[in-house]
Amino acid sequence: MSKDNEILEELTSKEYEHGWFVDYETDESATGLNEGIVRWISAKKEEPEWLLDWRLKAFRTWEAMTEPTWPNVHYPKIDFQAVKYYSAPKQDNKPKSLKDVDPELLQIYERLGISLKEQQRLQGVAVDVVLDSVSVGTTFKESLSKLGIIFCSFSEAVTEHPELVKQYLGTVVPYTDNYYAALNSAVFSDGSFCYIPKGVRCPMELSTYFRINAANTGQFERTLIIAEDDSYVSYLEGCTAPQRDENQLHAAVVEIYAKKNAEVKYSTVQNWFPGDKDGKGGIYNFVTKRGICAGDYAKISWTQVETGSAITWKYPSVILKGDYSIGEFYSVAVTNNFQQADTGTKMIHLGKNTKSRIVSKGISAGRSQNSYRGLVQVAKRATNAVNFSQCDSLLMGDQCGAHTFPYIDIHNSTSRVEHEATTSKIGEDQIFYCNQRGISTEDAVALIVNGYAKEVLNQLPMEFAVEAQKLLALTLEGSVG
Amino acid sequence: MLSIKNLHASVEGTPILKGINLEVNPGEVHAIMGPNGSGKSTLASVLAGREEYEVTEGAVSFKGIDLLELSPEERAREGVFLAFQYPVEIPGVSTTNFLRTAVNQVREHRGLEALDAVKFLSLMKEKMKLVEIDQKLLSRSLNEGFSGGEKKRNEIFQLAMLEPTLSILDETDSGLDIDALRIVANGVNQLKTANNATIVVTHYQRLLDYIVPDYVHVIFNGRIVKSGSKDLALELEEKGYDWIKEEVAGTVL
Numbered sequence: 001m002s003k004d005n006e007i008l009e010e011l012t013s014k015e016y017e018h019g020w021f022v023d024y025e026t027d028e029s030a031t032g033l034n035e036g037i038v039r040w041i042s043a044k045k046e047e048p049e050w051l052l053d054w055r056l057k058a059f060r061t062w063e064a065m066t067e068p069t070w071p072n073v074h075y076p077k078i079d080f081q082a083v084k085y086y087s088a089p090k091q092d093n094k095p096k097s098l099k100d101v102d103p104e105l106l107q108i109y110e111r112l113g114i115s116l117k118e119q120q121r122l123q124g125v126a127v128d129v130v131l132d133s134v135s136v137g138t139t140f141k142e143s144l145s146k147l148g149i150i151f152c153s154f155s156e157a158v159t160e161h162p163e164l165v166k167q168y169l170g171t172v173v174p175y176t177d178n179y180y181a182a183l184n185s186a187v188f189s190d191g192s193f194c195y196i197p198k199g200v201r202c203p204m205e206l207s208t209y210f211r212i213n214a215a216n217t218g219q220f221e222r223t224l225i226i227a228e229d230d231s232y233v234s235y236l237e238g239c240t241a242p243q244r245d246e247n248q249l250h251a252a253v254v255e256i257y258a259k260k261n262a263e264v265k266y267s268t269v270q271n272w273f274p275g276d277k278d279g280k281g282g283i284y285n286f287v288t289k290r291g292i293c294a295g296d297y298a299k300i301s302w303t304q305v306e307t308g309s310a311i312t313w314k315y316p317s318v319i320l321k322g323d324y325s326i327g328e329f330y331s332v333a334v335t336n337n338f339q340q341a342d343t344g345t346k347m348i349h350l351g352k353n354t355k356s357r358i359v360s361k362g363i364s365a366g367r368s369q370n371s372y373r374g375l376v377q378v379a380k381r382a383t384n385a386v387n388f389s390q391c392d393s394l395l396m397g398d399q400c401g402a403h404t405f406p407y408i409d410i411h412n413s414t415s416r417v418e419h420e421a422t423t424s425k426i427g428e429d430q431i432f433y434c435n436q437r438g439i440s441t442e443d444a445v446a447l448i449v450n451g452y453a454k455e456v457l458n459q460l461p462m463e464f465a466v467e468a469q470k471l472l473a474l475t476l477e478g479s480v481g
Numbered sequence: 482m483l484s485i486k487n488l489h490a491s492v493e494g495t496p497i498l499k500g501i502n503l504e505v506n507p508g509e510v511h512a513i514m515g516p517n518g519s520g521k522s523t524l525a526s527v528l529a530g531r532e533e534y535e536v537t538e539g540a541v542s543f544k545g546i547d548l549l550e551l552s553p554e555e556r557a558r559e560g561v562f563l564a565f566q567y568p569v570e571i572p573g574v575s576t577t578n579f580l581r582t583a584v585n586q587v588r589e590h591r592g593l594e595a596l597d598a599v600k601f602l603s604l605m606k607e608k609m610k611l612v613e614i615d616q617k618l619l620s621r622s623l624n625e626g627f628s629g630g631e632k633k634r635n636e637i638f639q640l641a642m643l644e645p646t647l648s649i650l651d652e653t654d655s656g657l658d659i660d661a662l663r664i665v666a667n668g669v670n671q672l673k674t675a676n677n678a679t680i681v682v683t684h685y686q687r688l689l690d691y692i693v694p695d696y697v698h699v700i701f702n703g704r705i706v707k708s709g710s711k712d713l714a715l716e717l718e719e720k721g722y723d724w725i726k727e728e729v730a731g732t733v734l
Binding site for chain 1: 529530531532553554556557558562563568569570571573574578579580582583584587622639643
């Protein structure tokens with residue numbers, strides 16, 4: 001460390017010793033964000049110095065950045081100094097038993113078919129249940145480690161596999177990438193880490209479902225997936241039950257690094273609290289997800305079902321660097337009531353004979369606004385790049401909006417780019433037709449919407465697809481008639 | 482079974498039905514005929530409960546139940562089936578999937594247990610023969626890209642699957658070639674029992690060669706102005722509707 005840094009370190013540590021930091025014992029940082037908070041989080045997690053340095057660089061970058069205003073979403077300006085950036089669950093805030101939980105929420109769980117045990121776990125009621133789910137994770141971990149697969153929390157990876165984290169962290173989404181990625185890099189609390197060694201086909205779907213809930217990681221999680229040559233992994237991320245959250249801001253980062261002939265399938269079912277019927281509350285979801293097909297013949301496929309959040313700002317992207325690499329993006333984004341979503345993808349074709357496919361299905365209901373924003377970029381050396389994009393919008397009622405912003409940036413004349421777009425409305429005719437066959441209006445809407453989203457839902461692993469279907473129906477309940 | 486008394490209905494404030502009276506008993510086939518714009522299809526829609534149609538006066542009793550009090554899905558579950566003039570497309574939803582949802586909701590209402598996949602498929606196979614419909618068609622998105630004939634056949638297939646008490650065929654013959662017409666009519670005839678009834682709404686006599694009605698009613702200007710036997714349909718075919726219009730004009734004046 002240079003002299004300058006030492007001095008800086010000393011000064012900022014002093015600030016850390018005094019001032020903002022008051023209740024270390026309560027597992028919660030002070031409100032607001034400054035360098036001291038970043039240090040405090042890093043210290044709390046007992047991180048190595050290189051990671052602290054990385055966080056600090058990210059923080060300084062973030063400080064110099066301005067919040068993006070280009071998305072087609074509108075919300076009151078966020079006061080980043082009014083947010084708490086690290087907060088472990090507060091015991092006294094947690095419901096003691098299911099009796100203390102909002103009955104409306106329990107009813108929703110029930111309709112989603114989530115077992116009582118799982119309900120308890122989702123609510124963080126009983127410690128033993130949480131422990132139980134941790135042990136489930138551990139069981140998997142053992143059978144996975146026999147194959148050389150590493151699947152653990154991000155914090156654990158930092159401790160156990162620092163060389164891997166150090167090598168890949170920020171290589172796909174650098175902290176300079178955008179405002180929220182910089183913020184995440186500075187304050188991320190935990191997340192997931194996954195490493196698939198050369199030639200290994202991961203025998204099961206890896207899911208953050210258990211662990212993230214069990215660990216109660218905060219709103220700034222970070223995921224890093226590394227797939228070595230000839231490997232395969234299908235990764236599921238999601239919160240498949242409605243979650244109430246006191247904290248409004250959620251800014252996650254996901255990085256995927258796929259080497260030669262590796263395939264990574266990443267599926268998300270996002271159902272954060274979308275705010276109430278009047279548009280109060282809800283999560284602001286600002287997420288940066290990106291994968292790089294670093295080697296030839298690599299393939300990265302994103303599938304997302306977005307039903308929650310008050311604001312969604314998210315563009316899972318693929319950098320097609322290796323020749324013959326493939327990028328896919330399948331998305332269903334549903335907005336209801338006052339929700340706003342600006343979501344899509346970026347396909348960056350750098351290698352020769354690269355292919356990308358985009359299927360986006362937007363569904364807007366209530367007074368919501370739903371935007372697709374996508375970029376297809378073909379670099380000069382990307383000979384014979386092929387892209388196909390399909391962006392469909394489905395409108396329910398006459399007070400919602402659907403918008404499509406496709407950007408195409410081509411620098412190689414041998415490429416072929418196709419774009420198709422449709423807008424349709426759930427017609428009263430369709431509903432009446434279903435009704436006339438004895439199908440209730442709610443079930444009719446579910447049927448129609450699931451039919452519309454079928455191409456995307458088909459990409460999801462079986463059990464996830466079933467939950468996603470139920471979720472779509474639930475999200476749109478009461479939006480017609 | 483069905484008793485319509487002095488039924489008045491309007492669309493967006495414009496009166497279309499102006500006092501319909503009709504009695505339908507089990508085992509009967511009634512044909513409703515009339516010139517374009519006379520209110521034939523409106524009557525079918527009102528019976529099925531389409532929202533745009535406002536009933537302003539009158540009563541409809543079905544199996545002793547006040548039909549007008551029921552929602553469209555409740556009417557369907559009670560056994561009212563409407564074969565649509567323009568069947569609606571539902572992309573991404575196969576006819577099979579659609580019908581399984583429908584059949585099981587109707588069964589639930591009737592206190593029967595839901596059919597599992599195996600039983601449902603065997604029921605489908607049995608009914609498919611009635612309208613000579615291909616299984617491939619049933620696994621495609623409902624009505625999407627179907628030809629006119631396929632759509633109508635699919636309607637009658639659904640009728641067969643749902644086993645209604647009262648079937649209303651709204652211009653089922655429109656857009657059908659003669660072979661398809663025969664197949665569709667054949668299906669309807671085979672489904673006829675002593676306990677169910679059919680109302681055939683049509684502009685032309687043609688369909689009635691295949692589905693022979695017990696009664697023929699002529700609607701004009703929102704009222705049934707003439708009722709008779711099958712011969713009335715033949716007379717209409719021969720002479721057109723003008724003589725009826727004149728007859729009506731005569732009585733009013």
